[in-house]
Amino acid sequence: MTNSVKETSEVVDVVVVGGGPVGLWLAAEARLGGASVVLVERRVERVRQSRALTIHGRTLETFGLRGLSSRFLEVGRxxxxxxxxxxxxxxDFSGFDTPYPFTLFIPQSLTEAILEDHAVEAGVDVRRGAVVVGIEDRGDQVDVALEDGGVISSRWVVGSDGARSIVRRTADIDFPGLAATESIAMGDVVLDLPDGAPLGGGQNEFGGASIIPSGDGVHSRVIVLDTTRRHVPQNEPLTLEELRESLRRTTGTDFGARDASWLTRFTNETRLASSYRKGRLLLAGDAAHIHAPMGGQGLNVGVQDAMNLGWKLALVATDRAPEGLLETYESERRPVGERLFANTAAQYKLASDFSPANRYLRDVVSGLLAVPEANRVMAGEVSGFSVSYPQPLVADSEPTSGAGRRTPDLPLTDGSTLHHALAEGKFVRVTTPGDRAIPLPAAFRQVPVLDVRAERLDIDDVPAAGSIIVRPDGYTLAGSGADATPRSRPSVSIQRLNPEDLHGAPGFISQIVQARGSLAFLAGQVAQRADGTWVGLGSHREQAEQIARNIDTALRALDLRRDAIVKETIYVVDYSPALLRDIVGPLRDSYTAPPASTLVGVDTLFAAEALIEVEVTVAVEA
Structure with missing residues (x-):
């Protein structure tokens, strides 16, 4: 049960300040990892309002790693x-290898209830009504002073205490960004909507409105940016009548709005902490990043912060891993915060400018998202499915192709799955029959690892391996071939050809995979305009890694592994000298295949603006 505030001084491994979803998940993860954890929350009771409604697929997957996803699916929409x-x-999330290719609507009140029950079950000491009034980092420990006179000493303190975080202010960590310039009305109200009505709203010269389900099956979430009310202070109470008037002004109807369960205003303030750690103080969630609630990403990114930090903090706090491991928290998660800053600011601009020029811009961006590759990039970013951590986790780890990639729920030989094996929060080593288990890096030799077996390790983003190690947060730590050593990288044959030497067809063609007897056929996935801009994925390395993934996809169409390849060649038609440097180099580094190489077939496609296209045909044994 939740405990009352204690007045005596005590010492624990970790104190988490803030008992929202991020703090609760972080506390549970640190406790699951073996640390003693106290969570202090100023509120006596959980939130009653719906607040953050959206749980994206990767967050559901994260909850599933600990066996909790069913609790959310039972009550969410x-x-x-x-x-x-x-x-x-x-x-569109349907292309991702996941049990959860969707977004779940669920009121934050229910999310907190599930996560608090889980934290208490894990052994977290949850203390409500505990107001933090002072924090002192003494070098070897941190003292947390409470309003009632009690003091909790701990080895580490994490602030998940929101935009006005006392932990961040105590650490004197800057919080730069974009100041609020306007406010937006938001309310959970009952509306008269047709049965089965899709998400919607409308916009005109007076502003715009969005309507989505609130998750309780009764109310709808209404968000209105009324140009005549956009400069109202955030702290001015919002009334139901004002919300109805703004709806009528921006959509032509108020949809019979009534029975409000929550009325509030939010702003477009967007900020990102300059650092996620200072000394023994760390930040997660809104304490580290805030933004306009565009795309329902805040809670989700915060939970992923917590998932990344929790197991690392537990290992360091219990002296089973070097303190340097905590440096990887910022190096892995702050870039995600930077992308969150950028995409929410961009979304807000697109959604809040009602000028004719911006309407054309919205049409153009909407058209770009109709391109499958572009849609997948943004769907992966918003959902969290595409997040990866490619840099070595510890100093004694060698870079491994596929390291830091999200690992899907692989079937195991005992009838269970990989995600089920991760439920205890341990490292999991998966080995295929006849292959040797890859050893843990020296930095983790004191860490328990659970050994399991799978018939095959067919993972889109992880090159073929005989053994992989999966981190407690579900990302691949390392992988190896059957001899438990990284496979040698082959020499990939790269030749420069002239367009007139090959035949082609106009138009950009996205990925096509076909099985033709003993051939796997792959077409047109990499493209660059003459001005240097890219069509498709967002970076050169991502382009190279996409080629490697496509080759794997083609092989899977024939139910074959990479070691079935006899020979192959990649031909490049090059309009830009940068291509060989920026694509071929990363491709050679990221793609592992047998050393023999020859051409079976190639067809290069062309489009306007001198697009570069790459196509690979792979020959396999019959």
Whole structure:
């Protein structure tokens, strides 16, 4: 049960300040990892309002790693697609290898209830009504002073205490960004909507409105940016009548709005902490990043912060891993915060400018999202499915192709699955029959590892291996071939050809995979305009890694592994000298295959603006 505030001084491994979803998940993860954890929360009771409604697929997957996803699915409402800046083209999650290719609507009040029960079950000491009034980092420990006179001493303190975080202020960590310039009305109200009505709203020269389900099956979440009310102070109470007037002004109807369960205003303030750690103080969730609630990403990114930090903090706090491991928390998660800053600011601009020029811009961006590759990039970013941590986790780890990639729920030989094996929060080593288990890096030799077996390790983003180690947060730590050593990288044959030497067809063609006897056929996935801009994925390395993934996809179409390849060649038609440097180099580094190489077939496609296209045909044994 939740405990009352204690007045005596005590010492624990970790104190988490803030008992929202991020703090509760972080506390549970640190406790699961073996640390003693106290969570202090100023509120006596959990939130009653719906607040953060959206749980994206990767967050559901994260909860599933600890056996909790069913609790959310029982009370949430799944939505198969999602929006970007309320544009007409929806984000499609169906292409991701996951049990949760959707977004779940669930009130934050229910989310907190589930997560608090889980934290208490894990052994977290949850203390409500505990107001932190002072924090002192003494070098070897941190003292947390409470309003009632009690003091808790701990080895580490994490602030998940929101935008006005006392932990961040105590650490004197800067919080730069974009100041609030306007406010937006938001309310959970009962509306008269047709049965089965899709997400929607409308916009005109007076502003715009969005309407989504609130998750309780009764209310709808209404968000209105009324140009005549956008400069109202955030702290001015919002009334139901004002919300109805703004709806009528921006959509032509108030939809019979009534029975409000929550009325509030939010702003477009967007900030990112300059650092996620100072000394023994760390930040997670809104204490580290805030933004306009565009795309429902805040809670989700915060939970992923907590998932990344929790197991690392537990190992360091219990002296089973070097303190340097905590440096990887910022190096892995702050770049995600930077992307969150950028995409929410961009979405807000697209959604809040009602000028004719911006309407054209919205149409153009919506059209771009209709391109499958572009849609997948944004769907992966918003959902969290595409997040990866490619840098070595510890100093004695060698870079491994596929390291830091999200690991899908692989079937195991005992009838269970990989995600089920991760439920205890341990490292999991998966080995295929006849292959040797890859050893843990020296830095983790004191860490327990659970050994399991799988018939095959067919993972899109992880090159073929005989053994892999999966981190407690579900990302691949390392992988190896059958001899428990990284496979040698082959020499990939790269030749420069002239367009007139090959035949082709106009137009950009996205990925096509076909099985033709003993051939796996792959077409047109990498493209660059003459001005240097890219069509498709967002970076050169991502382009290279996409080629490697596509080759794996083609092989799977024939139910073959990479070691079945006899020979192969990659041909490049090059309009830009940068291509060989920026694509071929990363491709050679990221793609592992047998050393023999020859051409079986190649067809290069062309489009306007001198697009570069790469196509690979792989020959396999019959």
């Amino acid at each position: 799944p939505m198969p697609t999602w929006h970007f800046a309320s544009l007409d083209t929806r984000l």
